[in-house]
Amino acid sequence: MAEAVKLVTDENSFAIRLNGKEVIKHSTENPFLYIGKGTESVDMYRGNFQIDDYVTERTPLKLVSVEKTEAGLDASFSDGHEEVLTLQVLKKEDRVQITFNCKRNHNRIWVRLQSSAEEKVYGGGEQLSYFNMKGQNFPLWTSEPGVGRNKNTYTTWQADVKDKAGGDYYNTNYPQPTFVSSDKYIAHMNTIAYADFDFSNDDFHELHCWEIPESIELIAGDTYAELLRKIKERFGTQPELPDWTYNGIWLGIQGGTDVVERKLQKAERHGIKVGGVWCQDWQGKRVTSFGKRLMWNWIWNEEMYPGLDKKIWEWKEKGIRFLGYINPYVAVEGHLFKEAEEQNYLAKQKDGSTYVVDFGEFYCGVVDFTNPEATEWYKTVIKENLIDFGLDGWMADFGEYLPTDVVLHNEASAMKEHNAWPVRWGEVNRDAIHEAGKQDEIVYFMRAGYTGIQEACPLLWGGDQSVIWEKDDGLASVIPAALSSGMSGCGLHHSDIGGYTSLHGNKREKELLLRWVEMAAFTPVMRTHEGNRPDDCFQFDGDEETLDFFGAFTSIYTHLKPYIKSLVKENTEAGLPVQRPLFVHYEEDETAHDIQYQYLFGKDMLVAPVIDKEAETREVYLPEDNWVHVWSEKEFRGGWITVSAPLGEPPVFYRRGSEHEELFQQIAQVKMNGGRSDA
Amino acid sequence: MAEAVKLVTDENSFAIRLNGKEVIKHSTENPFLYIGKGTESVDMYRGNFQIDDYVTERTPLKLVSVEKTEAGLDASFSDGHEEVLTLQVLKKEDRVQITFNCKRNHNRIWVRLQSSAEEKVYGGGEQLSYFNMKGQNFPLWTSEPGVGRNKNTYTTWQADVKDKAGGDYYNTNYPQPTFVSSDKYIAHMNTIAYADFDFSNDDFHELHCWEIPESIELIAGDTYAELLRKIKERFGTQPELPDWTYNGIWLGIQGGTDVVERKLQKAERHGIKVGGVWCQDWQGKRVTSFGKRLMWNWIWNEEMYPGLDKKIWEWKEKGIRFLGYINPYVAVEGHLFKEAEEQNYLAKQKDGSTYVVDFGEFYCGVVDFTNPEATEWYKTVIKENLIDFGLDGWMADFGEYLPTDVVLHNEASAMKEHNAWPVRWGEVNRDAIHEAGKQDEIVYFMRAGYTGIQEACPLLWGGDQSVIWEKDDGLASVIPAALSSGMSGCGLHHSDIGGYTSLHGNKREKELLLRWVEMAAFTPVMRTHEGNRPDDCFQFDGDEETLDFFGAFTSIYTHLKPYIKSLVKENTEAGLPVQRPLFVHYEEDETAHDIQYQYLFGKDMLVAPVIDKEAETREVYLPEDNWVHVWSEKEFRGGWITVSAPLGEPPVFYRRGSEHEELFQQIAQVKMNGGRSDA
Structure with missing residues (x-):
């Protein structure tokens, strides 16, 4: 059997072999490194980014010297003129870490790994269109995933023309510069900058990044199970879910205390096993042309949910948990915005004024998580307004909208902080819960992610699918989403049963809802969403047959509780995702x-x-x-x-x-x- | 007043000033030249090209030495490592020619000219969406112009999805790497390779080319009239049109001798002044899903046009000329294909077999104009089958479809020959007519072009507009098309009255036809087209009102004959286009x-x-x-x-x-x- 890792050098070349295969190979004729300079242009419209790059320089690097060291090897490269970059390869038994040290003001790098037409690559965070990424390039930038996500569909075209929101195959809330190769290795780039992993060439992968990254790690394994374990060890792991999550579906209900009560009774009459009610609008709502939106001022809305402070405990008694909603923005009309602005907790414009983001007919401030005081404050909001109030869970929405031109407290470029934001946001939730000592009771779910989300969020959801049958943005797309998330170290995934986005004439049919719930019974968590336009979406209580159908499939889900629980445990302990390729x-x-x-x-x-x-x-x-x-x-x-x-x-x-x-x-x-x- | 041209040098920099403005300025901090390497991928589908480039190297050049010479100046550049390029600037009173000599195997160049936000640039061949090109980049590659030509329109989306044919603002049958600046100079790149002139930056133009071009020419002038005269002198000029062209409209009629006769009588009854009948289908037709297509075997189709050999002279007697149609392809079913294939006159596949091109449900061979014998043969086809038969004109269609993977007789890369093809095709027509001594009698019109088309074709037409009101692909688009062609040295332009393409639900309305004919009366030539789907298009004889309308506006056109003739003369003599900005x-x-x-x-x-x-x-x-x-x-x-x-x-x-x-x-x-x- 081949050595897991082997470094090979001679005067003008070197190679790194994993499991006997050359993964990196540098020679004068075929350099593995290019560096250069570029100037990006970024245009954000409601979480959809138009990103262009103008590369003015791209230079293949020439090896000046390479020598084996005790730790691995050191190499020095020139652009043909002067030394511009050195790298250190640190070799351990099953892995190498290649650390870059750039001596000039370059801001673009292209790193080539050897490949073959037969190789397959998986992961890259959550990918909704291509599970095997070989054959395409993947910009890695957290954003809205797009409506339609395929330039050949009418849905996409309409979304593009009306809202710049159509997206494409690679758009995702959760990208990660990490992949698993069928040649049995993991590759990871240590960066939070914009990156683009290009797998479109038969004979090489080209990993592109808009900074010289700290390092690239390559980790070999014998089996996928071993690689998944190493991913868990490297990136951390999602903890097990609270036991109550398995008690049944989390019904997404909106409209107030009475509506919830009525719908719960109806669900009960039809044998629907309910683990929780998830009321996004617990903090109020507003109506926009997009559909029903929330108030974005994170506190119980007593007018909309009268008596909730009592009800929440009553329902808990019956085994039905109450879940809410929060995101990292505060609407300008709310008391939290006022408080945050006074305390300088919001991200700013260049002129020092508060940066407000257009979320579609309403505007919000961005809580600046690079400011430790702002982070503390937001944790307090979560602890006081959500946890103390009795919430057992929530959607921790968004995280992928950080505009690239905000001015942050830590003075870092927002262009770089952008990809780190989902993890910062996840950590705020995690830490608030830990500080409240409720980590075994409370669960929150996120759509946005990046490297590190594994430890910052216990449960992913697949984002906002359209209520359609199209492969790139509907029911089908959440399957590769779950699989790629799993290969990226997030083995607990679920989706809005029935999908979310009903725009451009798309309305949720009963059949789609039923197909979705019958799939969801075989995932870690079942949860419905009424959709952005509930009246355009067939709902779980749309007719008797549907209520019975939900009764049947939630019963299967709870019946499988011992099995599902064991899978979740396996994910936490061994890194084996619940939904596995x-x-x-x-x-x-x-x-x-x-x-x-x-x-x-x-x-x-x-x-x-x-x-x-x-x-x-x-x-x-x-x-x-x-x-x-x-x-x-x-x-x-x-x-x-x-x-x-x-x-x-x-x-x-x-x-x-x-x-x-x-x-x-x-x-x-x-x-x-x-x-x-x-x- | 500033000198027309001035060269300025010091040790590390040089500049070229035109009319006192720095147009080229090289310094260490702001190099004006970048060279590199790239690998293109080209996918052609029925004249629509998907072209991508993978640039692996791009290096700003460093000035090694510069010295003034008697002729101008010589400069030498390195990539930081070794000398890679020299250039000679040849200065004349009002112009400079910058000749490149590349010493390495680079195949990409980027040349920067100084600009300002206020500068405007015109020309670039025939541009249908932007007359002033400042603000956009313009790939310069002869192709189908696209159906819709604007990614925001439903027409374009349908054309893209169904036929990969939607196109974009820059797609054109006639590109040319030449522009006229409002800073009163002409810039021209001597190349036939793929180029992309990028005017999207405020402070510089970047002229990109997929070879190191022979040279760049910069010509200064005091006025636009002077610049247009210099364009005429540099690129040649369209000769004056035969006198009979002004006798009235050229009616596009299909369907055979009797149909033509009937329509002519109807036209006469309504006072329509007719200069010619233009019968595309004189050589037969076929029906495809696109619409009515022609036979593409270039000889009188006696079955379809019985007695045409007599009629043609009869009509000529009455002052009505007969025009036909030809293009540089021969359909596989025809006798010309057979003859050409036997003689090795057709372009080939790599394996030596004949290359056949899909034109939409029928297939054709490509006459190889790099083979002098094939060219002679095709001229003979024109002389014998068209000229001797009595045709006084024709549409010399196509020219922009040369696939980039054909094998040519001259062994040149088809990737390079592609842009040269329209001119080769124009010259075949021109030379055949000259050899027949008929240059004062016969006119042909083309849509495809490139540098040199000025001398290779006496009349442009604007290509295949959709029968719609959209700005980028309808009536409106032929106005910037005429203006930009005029700024590129082709001052004789006209368009299909009523437009051509009725696909994707677009049908020609009467109103559009009438608006088009009332515009065409004020252009050098009036000519109708029945469209690709005549039954979906309102025609000149669609009702009495329309016939009268055509009577009125063709009368205005013939009334203006002395004026229009003087304008055409002015174009030929002074380079001032008939339709002028x-x-x-x-x-x-x-x-x-x-x-x-x-x-x-x-x-x-x-x-x-x-x-x-x-x-x-x-x-x-x-x-x-x-x-x-x-x-x-x-x-x-x-x-x-x-x-x-x-x-x-x-x-x-x-x-x-x-x-x-x-x-x-x-x-x-x-x-x-x-x-x-x-x-």
């Missing part, structure tokens, strides 16, 4: 490497959600094992199969021989018994 | 520099076509002079005015004091008398 357990299976709309739900279940409208069957790929179809009890053994998949029978299989076999065998029966509680 | 005669008028939807028709008329649907008035800018509105005889003096502009009364003015005043005064009356011949 097939290849994690079937390393040698080439087809498994190309599957992005199926997943293993732990080692023992395989889920192939129905992602097409009016589908009655689905093609499913089963890796080599004996798989039992949960609805028919029919057993299949590997390869492509076509299964019947009517509404209510998503293709779900369990692995023959699993220790949970008995639990799985009961799924069909649980579904039959689900629905109406009088069934 | 206002600033050519009003140099000091700043507003005139921003007008792109009006033009001077010669010095003495000002035309402001109605370009908006259902408009009843139009805002018109009149430069400082006394202007008489031809329909009302009202006199205006300079500035912005609003004039009534109902159908049939396009805003047209003549200059008080013109020597043609009497002719102009009769226009309204001529229109009244026009229409029905019995009027």
